[in-house]
């Protein structure tokens with residue numbers, strides 16, 4: 614595919630097979646992301662509208678009501694993330710967001726198979742916002758379907774069965790976040806960021822933003838670019854696990870969020886595999902003996918992002934028996 618200023622793939626072309634899987638792979642390899650347009654068939658405008666309305670109503674609740682579902686009180690990383698839950702990003706200079714997180718809804722793991730930190734189980738929804746559970750479930754499922762379709766393209770491009778990844782999608786560590794950036798009067802400098810530079814820890818991320826704010830790093834030109842927002846279009850970003858699986862042919866997209874001062878929403882969906890999945894580099898991309906467990910990478914990074922998780926691991930309440938790295942090896946430029 615020729616290099617466009619903005620890489621765009623039509624969802625219709627993906628569904629009908631009008632675009633070859635190798636083109637999808639090449640687009641991701643070249644850019645680290647693409648815009649997925651004509652998304653109405655997967656996410657109707659009415660669902661985006663419900664998502665926005667639900668988010669406005671939820672984040673408009675008093676803090677005490679939101680804290681009833683504080684994420685630090687859950688045992689599977691679901692619930693409300695207050696502004697004060699500040700991670701240790703070195704450049705998170707102005708933290709002005711709160712969030713609400715859900716995951717793949719499933720039965721908890723039986724005690725015999727659980728160490729306690731696999732992030733598996735039921736979602737929790739506040740009752741104060743009518744219809745919230747239904748809307749988020751519908752939005753989660755739509756994103757899951759889109760992400761699975763893209764994974765199928767990647768599998769085919771890598772000369773595997775389309776359903777290659779399905780075996781690890783029984784209760785995946787795939788998360789949907791509602792992120793609310795608060796209006797603020799903080800003096801905005803060019804370098805101010807309300808979410809520090811990072812890559813996403815999963816296979817790929819699908820993002821819908823209410824207005825621009827996301828800024829991505831272009832490795833070729835070594836410069837940061839504002840990511841525009843288009844109607845009925847979502848952004849697809851390469852995450853760390855796709856970088857690993859492809860032996861670095863795809864590289865996870867380094868990105869951050871600039872402080873605009875305006876109230877805005879962002880809804881990232883992070884597609885991942887089952888927590889305990891051990892991955893190797895796909896043979897199509899070369900030979901390597903290196904292995905990675907997707908949940909270990911994920912939890913190792915969440916440890917940095919969420920003080921409550923750090924506390925659980927450090928205190929031994931979560932008996933983590935793998936190494937927590939000091940930084941994310943995938944986010945190096």
Ligand SMILES: [Fe+2]
Pocket residue numbers: 811812813868
């Ligand atoms: Fe991100």
